Amino acid sequence: xxxxxxxxxxxxxxxxxxxxxxxxxxxxxxxxxxxxxxxxxxxxxxxxxxxxxxxxxxxxxxxxxxxxxxxxxxxxxxxxxxxxxxxxxxxxxxxxxxxxxxxxxxxxxxxxxxxxxxxxxxxxxxxxxxxxxxxxxxxxxxxxxxxxxxxxxxxxxxxxxxxxxxxxxxxxxxxxxxxxxxxxxxxxxxxxxxxxxxxxxxxxxxxxxxxxxxxxxxxxxxxxxxxxxxxxxxxxxxxxxxxxxxxxxxxxxxxxxxxxxxxxxxxxxxxxxxxxxxxxxxxxxxxxxxxxxxxxxxxxxxxxxxxxxxxxxxxxxxxxxxxxxxxxxxxxxxxxxxxxxxxxxxxxxxxxxxxxxx
Amino acid sequence: xxxxxxxxxxxxxxxxxxxxxxxxxxxxxxxxxxxxxxxxxxxxxxxxxxxxxxxxxxxxxxxxxxxxxxxxxxx
Numbered sequence: 001x002x003x004x005x006x007x008x009x010x011x012x013x014x015x016x017x018x019x020x021x022x023x024x025x026x027x028x029x030x031x032x033x034x035x036x037x038x039x040x041x042x043x044x045x046x047x048x049x050x051x052x053x054x055x056x057x058x059x060x061x062x063x064x065x066x067x068x069x070x071x072x073x074x075x076x077x078x079x080x081x082x083x084x085x086x087x088x089x090x091x092x093x094x095x096x097x098x099x100x101x102x103x104x105x106x107x108x109x110x111x112x113x114x115x116x117x118x119x120x121x122x123x124x125x126x127x128x129x130x131x132x133x134x135x136x137x138x139x140x141x142x143x144x145x146x147x148x149x150x151x152x153x154x155x156x157x158x159x160x161x162x163x164x165x166x167x168x169x170x171x172x173x174x175x176x177x178x179x180x181x182x183x184x185x186x187x188x189x190x191x192x193x194x195x196x197x198x199x200x201x202x203x204x205x206x207x208x209x210x211x212x213x214x215x216x217x218x219x220x221x222x223x224x225x226x227x228x229x230x231x232x233x234x235x236x237x238x239x240x241x242x243x244x245x246x247x248x249x250x251x252x253x254x255x256x257x258x259x260x261x262x263x264x265x266x267x268x269x270x271x272x273x274x275x276x277x278x279x280x281x282x283x284x285x286x287x288x289x290x291x292x293x294x295x296x297x298x299x300x301x302x303x304x305x306x307x308x309x310x311x312x313x314x315x316x317x318x319x320x321x322x323x324x325x326x327x328x329x330x331x332x333x334x335x336x337x338x339x340x341x342x343x344x345x346x347x348x349x350x351x352x353x354x355x356x357x358x
Numbered sequence: 359x360x361x362x363x364x365x366x367x368x369x370x371x372x373x374x375x376x377x378x379x380x381x382x383x384x385x386x387x388x389x390x391x392x393x394x395x396x397x398x399x400x401x402x403x404x405x406x407x408x409x410x411x412x413x414x415x416x417x418x419x420x421x422x423x424x425x426x427x428x429x430x431x432x433x
């Protein structure tokens with residue numbers, strides 16, 4: 001068992017497509033929340049092998065995509081401060097801010113470094129004692145624990161020249177906000193790795209309050225098709241609830257140790273999402289006990305709130321109300337080499353996934 | 359971004375482990391998991407092991423789909 005090949009098996013895929021086709025009668029709109037799912041669905045052409053009753057929508061689950069221009073402008077302003085080294089995961093550096101991107105700032109001499117892990121950023125801090133190292137903390141429940149570990153390690157090792165600009169976000173408030181904003185969704189393909197950490201029970205309030213189904217899915221074609229089958233089954237039987245397809249990695253309660261570490265370091269706060277606006281308790285701020293490691297407490301950079309680029313439909317795409325192909329800029333002005341909106345930047349952004357697997 | 363990959367633990371030393379990702383050996387942090395031993399499969403995300411993968415559940419998932427193969431074919 002390698003946990004990959006087995007879930008790309010052609011016979012299992014055909015069995016599931018047959019079963020879905022037999023079962024599906026009602027029209028259903030299913031949103032995959034996670035950018036990783038968007039990528040797999042486009043890469044394996046999953047929409048095309050489904051009956052016409054099923055419409056797949058891409059959602060707001062790509063952290064790079066939902067980070068707005070103001071946040072990028074703030075990171076750029078930090079990179080201009082003397083002695084500051086910016087560390088970040090790779091994708092973020094290509095997201096356009098109002099005037100520039102971190103990538104362009106780097107080309108002009110700002111010290112901006114891509115790291116694979118938060119612990120690599122901590123190592124840079126240890127080796128550059130006369131600089132201050134800022135880590136740009138983006139990501140959902142999957143990624144936040146690594147930021148929390150870095151802060152706890154910095155405290156333990158008494159590393160004082162390290163801080164995190166927390167832009168971490170929580171998935172369920174955004175999934176609720178979409179429905180509150182009037183987007184019609186019958187079922188969610190729930191994010192597998194977010195839920196591996198946070199546990200499937202966190203969607204129970206969402207399912208109960210909005211009569212919507214959530215099936216937590218793995219990322220291979222067999223996983224996604226089985227999840228779609230489960231959602232179709234629930235719709236045909238007029239049931240709602242939370243079910244788990246990705247049982248090999250997801251439990252009801254998730255990773256208790258990771259959740260506890262996150263809870264020690266972070267607390268919920270209101271946060272801005274590109275396309276969705278301000279969502280109550282959808283972000284994570286660093287607790288005051290750890291404010292020494294909170295970039296927003298260590299440095300004051302004022303940036304004006306920046307509007308989204310003219311003509312760009314990223315906001316609508318992130319809410320599932322428009323498809324990338326509906327955007328006039330798509331493939332003409334906006335391409336992976338020259339992205340206008342954030343959804344074209346990341347390989348998991350809906351626009352880039354549509355571009356690469358058109 | 360939430361991309362996490364299955365990896366097989368090769369050896370454990372304190373809070374770090376060497377793990378095989380399709381044959382490539384990577385270092386992974388064990389800060390977020392307990393009771394990891396060589397031979398276990400884990401999901402790795404940004405250098406951290408996030409969760410142990412259950413072989414039993416993986417086989418059960420496949421068995422459920424294989425059972426569907428014996429149902430009536432599409433008319």
